[in-house]
Structures are given as structure tokens and as C-alpha cells.
Amino acid sequence: MPEYNIDYEQIEIPVDCADYIEKIRALGGNGTPLQLEKILTVARLPIIRQHIQPKTLIYTHYIQGIDRILRDALVNDGWKVGFYTGEDKSGLEGFLNCKIDVLIGSSAIGTGVDGLQHVCNQLIVNVLPWTHAEFEQLKGRIYRQGQTRDTVKMVIPLTYATVNSQRWSWCDSKMQRLKFKKSIADAAVDGIVPEGHLRSPAQAYQNAIGWLERLASGEVQIITRPKIIIPIPDTNPAEVQQRLARYGDFSTMNRHWNQTHSATTHQRLQENPEEWAHYHTLYQESRKDWAVIPYEEMIRLCQQRSGYTIGDFGCGEAKLAEAVSDRHTIYSFDHIAINDNAIACDMTHVPLDDETLDVAIFSLALMGSNFTNYLREAHRTLKLDGQLHIIESASRFSDWGQFPTDLEALGFTVISIQDMWKFTHIRAIKS
Known part of the structure; x- marks a missing residue:
């Protein structure tokens, strides 16, 4: 990052979304991150409206349906609003020419857009991006060479709720994701932020909803996953023969798994991971001669x-x-x-x-x-x-x-x- 003679202020504001928890739970496992963010956008609106000033950029990674929620609220407050999204880029010129007060941008504005720094020094993040790299690119829209103000401000409303005396926060989990770095050496020496092992947005949503359900039902517990070792150590020849008798040899297991519906196999292996470990032990041995x-x-x-x-x-x-x-x-x-x-x-x-x-x-x-x-x-x-x-x-x-x-x-x-x-x-x- 270049050294700019500009102060950067990142303001993270907690937003209690407890009033919306039942709506979130109603989404269930079939919901999507977009549907969840629509609900949380409504919870964030008071903070967003409170911090609007002339020439404010609002970033929302998801836009469909959220654009109307934001626009209607801000227009009702008397602001002139425009858009810069994948489908509608009409607001950029008016924002740069001081005819529009607030520009709402999606992920399309995160890269390749220059000139915002000449008129804007405040960015409000409604829906966070998914990776550290995207976050830094977004910040760079206004924190860059040519910024006319002494201070750049990023306002981030972060929703949370207390459920059965435990904190639940979709936004906290996303902020932790943005801070993820594989190693200090990668980040400090090479500037590389490896993100290959981060969960997908869909999986992150499933984790968050499952987490909320466990908190709501009081089913909070620590689960230790048993370590799976391939090949299974042959410490006892009798145990090896028992596994062969129980699951079969490599050919038998291949035939059985090929002829069985995946849902049946998945449930069986979840209940008994040893069968999976046994298969891969045999597979490892078989491929030595391939x-x-x-x-x-x-x-x-x-x-x-x-x-x-x-x-x-x-x-x-x-x-x-x-x-x-x-x-x-x-x-x-x-x-x-x-x-x-x-x-x-x-x-x-x-x-x-x-x-x-x-x-x-x-x-x-x-x-x-x-x-x-x-x-x-x-x-x-x-x-x-x-x-x-x-x-x-x-x-x-x-x-x-x-x-x-x-x-x-x-x-x-x-x-x-x-x-x-x-x-x-x-x-x-x-x-």
C-alpha cells in the first residue's frame, strides 16, 4: 500500500438485530445470504441514515431487493440517490458532478472506478464483501491518491443479537473472514492473502443459521472431531481381518458403493467413518502398483x-x-x-x-x-x-x-x- 498523507478512520458500529431474529430463523436452511442480508439491511437502516452526509458512497455486496430498501429510506429523508451496479451505472456521473448526494454501489464499484476520491471521503458498508482482497479494493475507491480531504471515514454497521445469553452475529463472522490471513509471512512479505480454504458464502450461511438454531434451542456444546488417519494403523492383525470381514476388500467396496444411492452411503459413513477410512486404506495400498x-x-x-x-x-x-x-x-x-x-x-x-x-x-x-x-x-x-x-x-x-x-x-x-x-x-x- 502506498503511504498517503490521509488519515483513515474505520468506525464499526454494533446494531442489535434481536427484533429480526424470528424472521431470520424462518428463512431456515433453504434461505440464501441475499435473503438474510435483506432482513439485516432493515436493521442497519437507522445507523445508515444517521451517518449520511452529502457525497456519501454506500456499498452493498448484494443489491437485488436491497437497492430499493436503501433508496426509499434515503429519498424519504430528502437525499438525491443514484446507483452504480452491474446493471445500472447511471448514478456515477451525477455523483461526480455533484447532482447526486448518495451513490449506492454493488461489487461492480469495488474495482476499476476512479474519481470518487475527488468528491467523496465517506463510505458506508451495508453488506460486507466476502474476502480481504475485495475489502481492500473497496477501501481503495476513496482512500487513494487524489483524495481532497484530510480524513477518509468508513462506517460499518455490524448486526448482532443475544440469544439465550449467547451472542450471535452474522456480521462478526464476516468481519473475521475479512481478517483471515494464511500466515504473517505471506501477508507481510509477499502481500498475498490466501483465501482458498474459506467456506463458500452458501456454506457460511448454513453455518450461521445452524448456529442460530442451536443457540435458540439451548443446544450449545463442544464437539471434537476424531482424527482420521489414512492408512489405518495395522497394530493388530485380528482387527485388520475384522474390518475385511465387515466391509469387504477393495473390489467389493467399490461394487457396493457404486450400486448404492449416495444419500444412503453418506448417512452410513457419517454414522461410521471407519468404513470410509478402511476404503481409503485399501485404495492407498492398491494404487502402489498402478x-x-x-x-x-x-x-x-x-x-x-x-x-x-x-x-x-x-x-x-x-x-x-x-x-x-x-x-x-x-x-x-x-x-x-x-x-x-x-x-x-x-x-x-x-x-x-x-x-x-x-x-x-x-x-x-x-x-x-x-x-x-x-x-x-x-x-x-x-x-x-x-x-x-x-x-x-x-x-x-x-x-x-x-x-x-x-x-x-x-x-x-x-x-x-x-x-x-x-x-x-x-x-x-x-x-
């Missing part, structure tokens, strides 16, 4: 590029994230999370917003009688022209010729089909 190891092929592929957001569906031991999270944002999904950076879920429904991913990878991961639903989920979460990579055993399907046709019916265009030892690699794009 000429081609699929996840290593995917690592090599990902090492050729940088800056992608990648979904590793059926990540297993999360080897892809381990190898390339320094150059990509990786979301690792599986029935069981091998570590705190992996996400345990049924891959028919992953906690990502639409069109989040640049790349979706299935490396020996189309396991389940309903695996078509995994591919539909990949299609939902991929951006247009996003890449789909599937590596499967060549013997997995009886009719590989039909498989590309079925992929195209799901909305993909198959780019290439390549044989790799006893595996088949299909590359497609979301079309």
Missing part, C-alpha cells in the same frame, strides 16, 4: 495454470488441495472430511453458490447409483465455459460411447476423451 494414478494426473494438470477456483468432488485424502492450494482456490468435497479444510457432504448438494467454479474434477469419484446428480451439481456450480474433468476406470461403464452423449444432455460439450492406462479421461466444458 502405472497411472488419477489424482496425480489432475495435480499435474492444475500445476500448469494458476488462479482458478476448483471443486474436487470425491476428494478422498484431499491430495489435490495439498498440492496446488498455493496457486488455486480449492473446495474439497467427500462423504467424510479428512481434515478441517475438506467439506463433508453428499455430492448431490455441495455448499457452493451457482457459477462459482472454473474447474470441476471427478477423479474416480462417480460412485453411487445416482452419480448423474453429481454431474448436475457440477453443472450448477461451474461458470459458463467452466471445465469438467472426469477420470474413471475404463471398465466402470459398459458403454463409454453413450457417456459423452449423456454428458451433452446435461449441458456439457465434450472436448476430448483420452485413454490413460486402465483409465479414461474425459474433458468437457459447461456449454
Whole structure:
């Protein structure tokens, strides 16, 4: 950051949203961050209106429906209001020419907009961005060379509620997210703020709603996740034989998981993670003799590029994230999370917003009688022209010729089909 001869003041104002808690709870698990932010915008309005002055910029990461809430309140107060959003950029010229008092901007204003510093030194943040980098870019709209005032002020209303004597705050969790840094060295020496292991907005919403429900019901408890070790230590030969008798060998487990609906497998593995650990212990042993190891092929592929957001569906031991999270944002999904950076879920429904991913990878991961639903989920979460990579055993399907046709019916265009030892690699794009 350049050294500016400008004072910067960040004012974080607590806003009690207890009156809106029941509306928030009513959203439930099917709600979205946008719906939650609409409710919280109403709670923030008194603070926002109190701090409005001529030439104020209001930032709101989400805009749909929130724009009207903000505009109507400010117009009623006598202010002239304009917009700078992805769809409506009409307010910028009037704001710069002093014909508009308040400019409401979405994420579109966070980058590439210059000139605001000549007329504006106050920014009110209604809906926070999701990453530290976005926050710094937003701040840089007015805290930059050419600022005509001695002080730049950022006002951030932060909602909270006390539920059963415990504090609940969606805004606090987002502020902590903005302060996330992988290491002091990365941030101080290189200026890099790695954000690959942050939860997606959709997952953060689910966490916040689940947190609120537990507080409301008084079900607050500390849960310690047992450490999962792959391979399972062979300390007792009798235990090894017991696991083989209980779950079967590698081929038997593959056949069983392939023929079972993913929801059934997910519930069973959640109740007994040992089965998952047993499978990956056998898988680790089996691949020692393989000429081609699929996840290593995917690592090599990902090492050729940088800056992608990648979904590793059926990540297993999360080897892809381990190898390339320094150059990509990786979301690792599986029935069981091998570590705190992996996400345990049924891959028919992953906690990502639409069109989040640049790349979706299935490396020996189309396991389940309903695996078509995994591919539909990949299609939902991929951006247009996003890449789909599937590596499967060549013997997995009886009719590989039909498989590309079925992929195209799901909305993909198959780019290439390549044989790799006893595996088949299909590359497609979301079309």
C-alpha cells in the first residue's frame, strides 16, 4: 500500500438485530445470504441514515431487493440517490458532478472506478464483501491518491443479537473472514492473502443459521472431531481381518458403493467413518502398483495454470488441495472430511453458490447409483465455459460411447476423451 498523507478512520458500529431474529430463523436452511442480508439491511437502516452526509458512497455486496430498501429510506429523508451496479451505472456521473448526494454501489464499484476520491471521503458498508482482497479494493475507491480531504471515514454497521445469553452475529463472522490471513509471512512479505480454504458464502450461511438454531434451542456444546488417519494403523492383525470381514476388500467396496444411492452411503459413513477410512486404506495400498494414478494426473494438470477456483468432488485424502492450494482456490468435497479444510457432504448438494467454479474434477469419484446428480451439481456450480474433468476406470461403464452423449444432455460439450492406462479421461466444458 502506498503511504498517503490521509488519515483513515474505520468506525464499526454494533446494531442489535434481536427484533429480526424470528424472521431470520424462518428463512431456515433453504434461505440464501441475499435473503438474510435483506432482513439485516432493515436493521442497519437507522445507523445508515444517521451517518449520511452529502457525497456519501454506500456499498452493498448484494443489491437485488436491497437497492430499493436503501433508496426509499434515503429519498424519504430528502437525499438525491443514484446507483452504480452491474446493471445500472447511471448514478456515477451525477455523483461526480455533484447532482447526486448518495451513490449506492454493488461489487461492480469495488474495482476499476476512479474519481470518487475527488468528491467523496465517506463510505458506508451495508453488506460486507466476502474476502480481504475485495475489502481492500473497496477501501481503495476513496482512500487513494487524489483524495481532497484530510480524513477518509468508513462506517460499518455490524448486526448482532443475544440469544439465550449467547451472542450471535452474522456480521462478526464476516468481519473475521475479512481478517483471515494464511500466515504473517505471506501477508507481510509477499502481500498475498490466501483465501482458498474459506467456506463458500452458501456454506457460511448454513453455518450461521445452524448456529442460530442451536443457540435458540439451548443446544450449545463442544464437539471434537476424531482424527482420521489414512492408512489405518495395522497394530493388530485380528482387527485388520475384522474390518475385511465387515466391509469387504477393495473390489467389493467399490461394487457396493457404486450400486448404492449416495444419500444412503453418506448417512452410513457419517454414522461410521471407519468404513470410509478402511476404503481409503485399501485404495492407498492398491494404487502402489498402478502405472497411472488419477489424482496425480489432475495435480499435474492444475500445476500448469494458476488462479482458478476448483471443486474436487470425491476428494478422498484431499491430495489435490495439498498440492496446488498455493496457486488455486480449492473446495474439497467427500462423504467424510479428512481434515478441517475438506467439506463433508453428499455430492448431490455441495455448499457452493451457482457459477462459482472454473474447474470441476471427478477423479474416480462417480460412485453411487445416482452419480448423474453429481454431474448436475457440477453443472450448477461451474461458470459458463467452466471445465469438467472426469477420470474413471475404463471398465466402470459398459458403454463409454453413450457417456459423452449423456454428458451433452446435461449441458456439457465434450472436448476430448483420452485413454490413460486402465483409465479414461474425459474433458468437457459447461456449454
